[in-house]
Amino acid sequence: MKRFMLAVVLLLATLLAGTPALAAAPSVTQTSVTVLTTTGRTALTYTGYMNGESFQQDGITTVAGWQYTAFWDQSGYVNLSRRKLPSGAWQNLRLTDYATTSTDSHNTISIGVSRQDGTLHLAFDMHSSALRYRRSVAGLATSPDTAAWQASSFGAVRTTLTGAAMPALTYPQFLTTPAGKLQLALRTGTSGAGDEVLYEYASGAWTLVGRFIDGTTADNNAYLFGLEYDSTGLLHATWTVRETSNASTNHDLFYAYSRDDGRTWRNNAGTVVATTGSTPLISDSAGLRVWSIGQNRGLINQESQVVDAAGIVHVLASHLPAAAASNADFTAARESAVLVHYWRDKASKVWHQTYTPFLERSSRGDIGVDAGDNLYVASGDSSTRKLHIETASKASGWTDWTLRYTSAAIYYSDPLIDHERLRGLGVLSIFAPRYGGSQIDVQDWTVRP
Template identity: 80%
Template sequence: MKRFTTLAAGLLLIVPGQQAAPVVTAVSTTVLTTNGRTALTYTGYMNGESFQQDGIVTDGGRQYAAFWDSDGYVNLSRRQLPSGAWQNLRLTDYRTTSTDSHNVISIGIAPADGTIHLAFDTHSSVFRYRKSVAGLTGSAPWAASSFGAVQSSLTSTSMAVVTYPQFFAHPDGTLQLAIRTGVSGTGDEVLYEYRAGAWTYVGEFIDGTTYNNNAYLFGIEYDNTDPATPLLHATWTVRETSDASTNHDLFYAYSRDKGRTWRNNAGTVVATTGSSPLASNAAGLKVWSIAQNRGLINQESQVVDAAGIVHVLASHLPASAPSNTNFTAARESAVLVHYWRDKASKVWHQTYTPFLERSSRGDIAVDAADNLYVASGDSSTKKLHIETASKASGWTDWTIRYTSAAIYFSDPLIDHQRLKTQNVMSIFTPRYGGSQIDVQDWRVSG
């Protein structure tokens, strides 16, 4: 039986005897660049989009962030934590002509050999990728010459029409990449794997083209509750056409073997990557019904906490609001909604919040104590918000802990690894206009 908790607009629900939502304390705001790409398309910039996995990430004692500059070059910056200055690499052997906000830069770090992987500048087009020398996260020279040439594929498998590269690492050090083939409304998700210095093609793991639709991942990542068998969790919504109004429902599957076979919410093996992939819209994979024309935006955010509980941040119209076939208009009334799966009972839960974003999307992250944090923008007010909820309340006490001045735009990105391991939340957030990108650091406690 599904549990349903509603927070009415302006109402903070705190159960007596439970802790209040965590607080955040400002540490610093540093300027990553004042020369970011300024083109505004699809209601966002090429720097700062929810589907960047990752745009900012910590590995060891360093933090890394990627951005496009105004001349169309890929930039990768790093700093020594907690407060070192940013060191920037500008890779000038490839220059984009795109102004498409889908064409973001995603960072992948391979723990096994310390290589840094960049996937960038693709929207239903050819893949673009480059890899560093081994040890760049260690002692290798921090220089543009430490990166190889731009590639258009990882293996002999064609990557001519792809979008949304998402890197994620297995606890054993294996780096993987999920990416969509095809286009909006008819596409598949495929999986690659990097080991011993080379990529291999694992295969298609979500089939959408057979059903004339496509899956949009909220996220794909491992838990680490059992080091012997980490589980790979994937959540998504389905779009029936290129019209975002046809987004619908929340789907879920997980894998015990690095994405080779997939299980439904009950734990039954239902798919094999490469030969019989997950059906994008299978009824047995749907864990929450969300109808079409509800202003449901694709690819908001997912995180898995230390207990193996999967959390999904979505946004759509509240239950009491009528459906609206105009997606842009529906987004004006869409609110942030938290979905989560109890690992023991396998039951999914839903909590509505009163928080609005309009055309923006938020990022959900977890600290070392499994409290939740959301960084969300509001495209109308141009303000950035931090919302938090405590594990002790069952994540029902959602509270706004910070509201910025009206200076930010596009989608904020949280450094998930730093928050989990250091209880510091770093937020990559472009200022309105796109040229300046700030990284805010917040100490968290709850």
């Protein structure tokens, strides 16, 4: 019997020795917390500040070894800050030729960068209202060590991109094509009845590509989780749809992709279903709904999307767990809503869902990816006022979601991740407004997959 037991033990040891270790979610180690400002705009509306909302694409980003971010100060001026990585001091520009009177947290500032001519672009201060836009001189972003960092490097505020009149606009989102062209997506119309339009910047001028999501025909509107190119040049869009201005009518996860810089669009199966400008995407078209999420599920719009190096689309959403009863009271439903990770396998085109146990209440999170396709989430909690970092490993199939950090009860609104720095340099930088709005921190974390 002893010999038999010994043989069993040796056999088990041999088997275990040949078995790979279970995947572990990446860890994070904080390296610094810098104070971006102590004069941020303090108005609190829609449970957030004008500095730090999930739909800012981008609110903080890295280009050519320098990091850029923007914020409103208490006087209503746009501030653009930069620092040389890894540890340079923040250099701030205060653009005082335009002052907002808004206290609406929709009226954020988004930053775009043209890789072709090195211009920095700002879109800001719009919620179903006129465009507010300005850009820098050429080379400001691509020659940061020599270009003059001064307010006069930026042109005047404009209310049109092409010279033609523009409708009421909201949610400016910049993105860059594989060829280095800069694009800008915006919503026209209003909550519950709006479209998505796309513009493109090249050779120093903007042109209208056209309307790519039609919501007004069905009297609803798409809310983008994200709009992003992968390494092969495919443009991926994910969104939810709202039927009225009531957030409880948000429903479902939709997906489409483009092979030609947003000119034509394919559904999940790869069939061409829309042409920008003439026959745009309509959410009810075949193959666009990839996951059913009913109304009254506390589904919040515009959380986050990222595409990894393998071309796998990841969506961070939050809504009620499957077993929870539906609730038409959106605020009450959000108290029980949890973060949910959706992802699309590029080869099989199959979508997957993983519920996490993490709560946010009325806040929204941001999802980022490192060079090894591991995932990182920065999320807030409007009830506890704490900031969290959660991670998941590619090796586990992103099922090992683990809480890696919880802050003191000092943060509020939506944290923002510098996606370029995480993907390219392995550093998780988080734009994090403190409760009250006046102070904004930037946290830096090294990641260890």
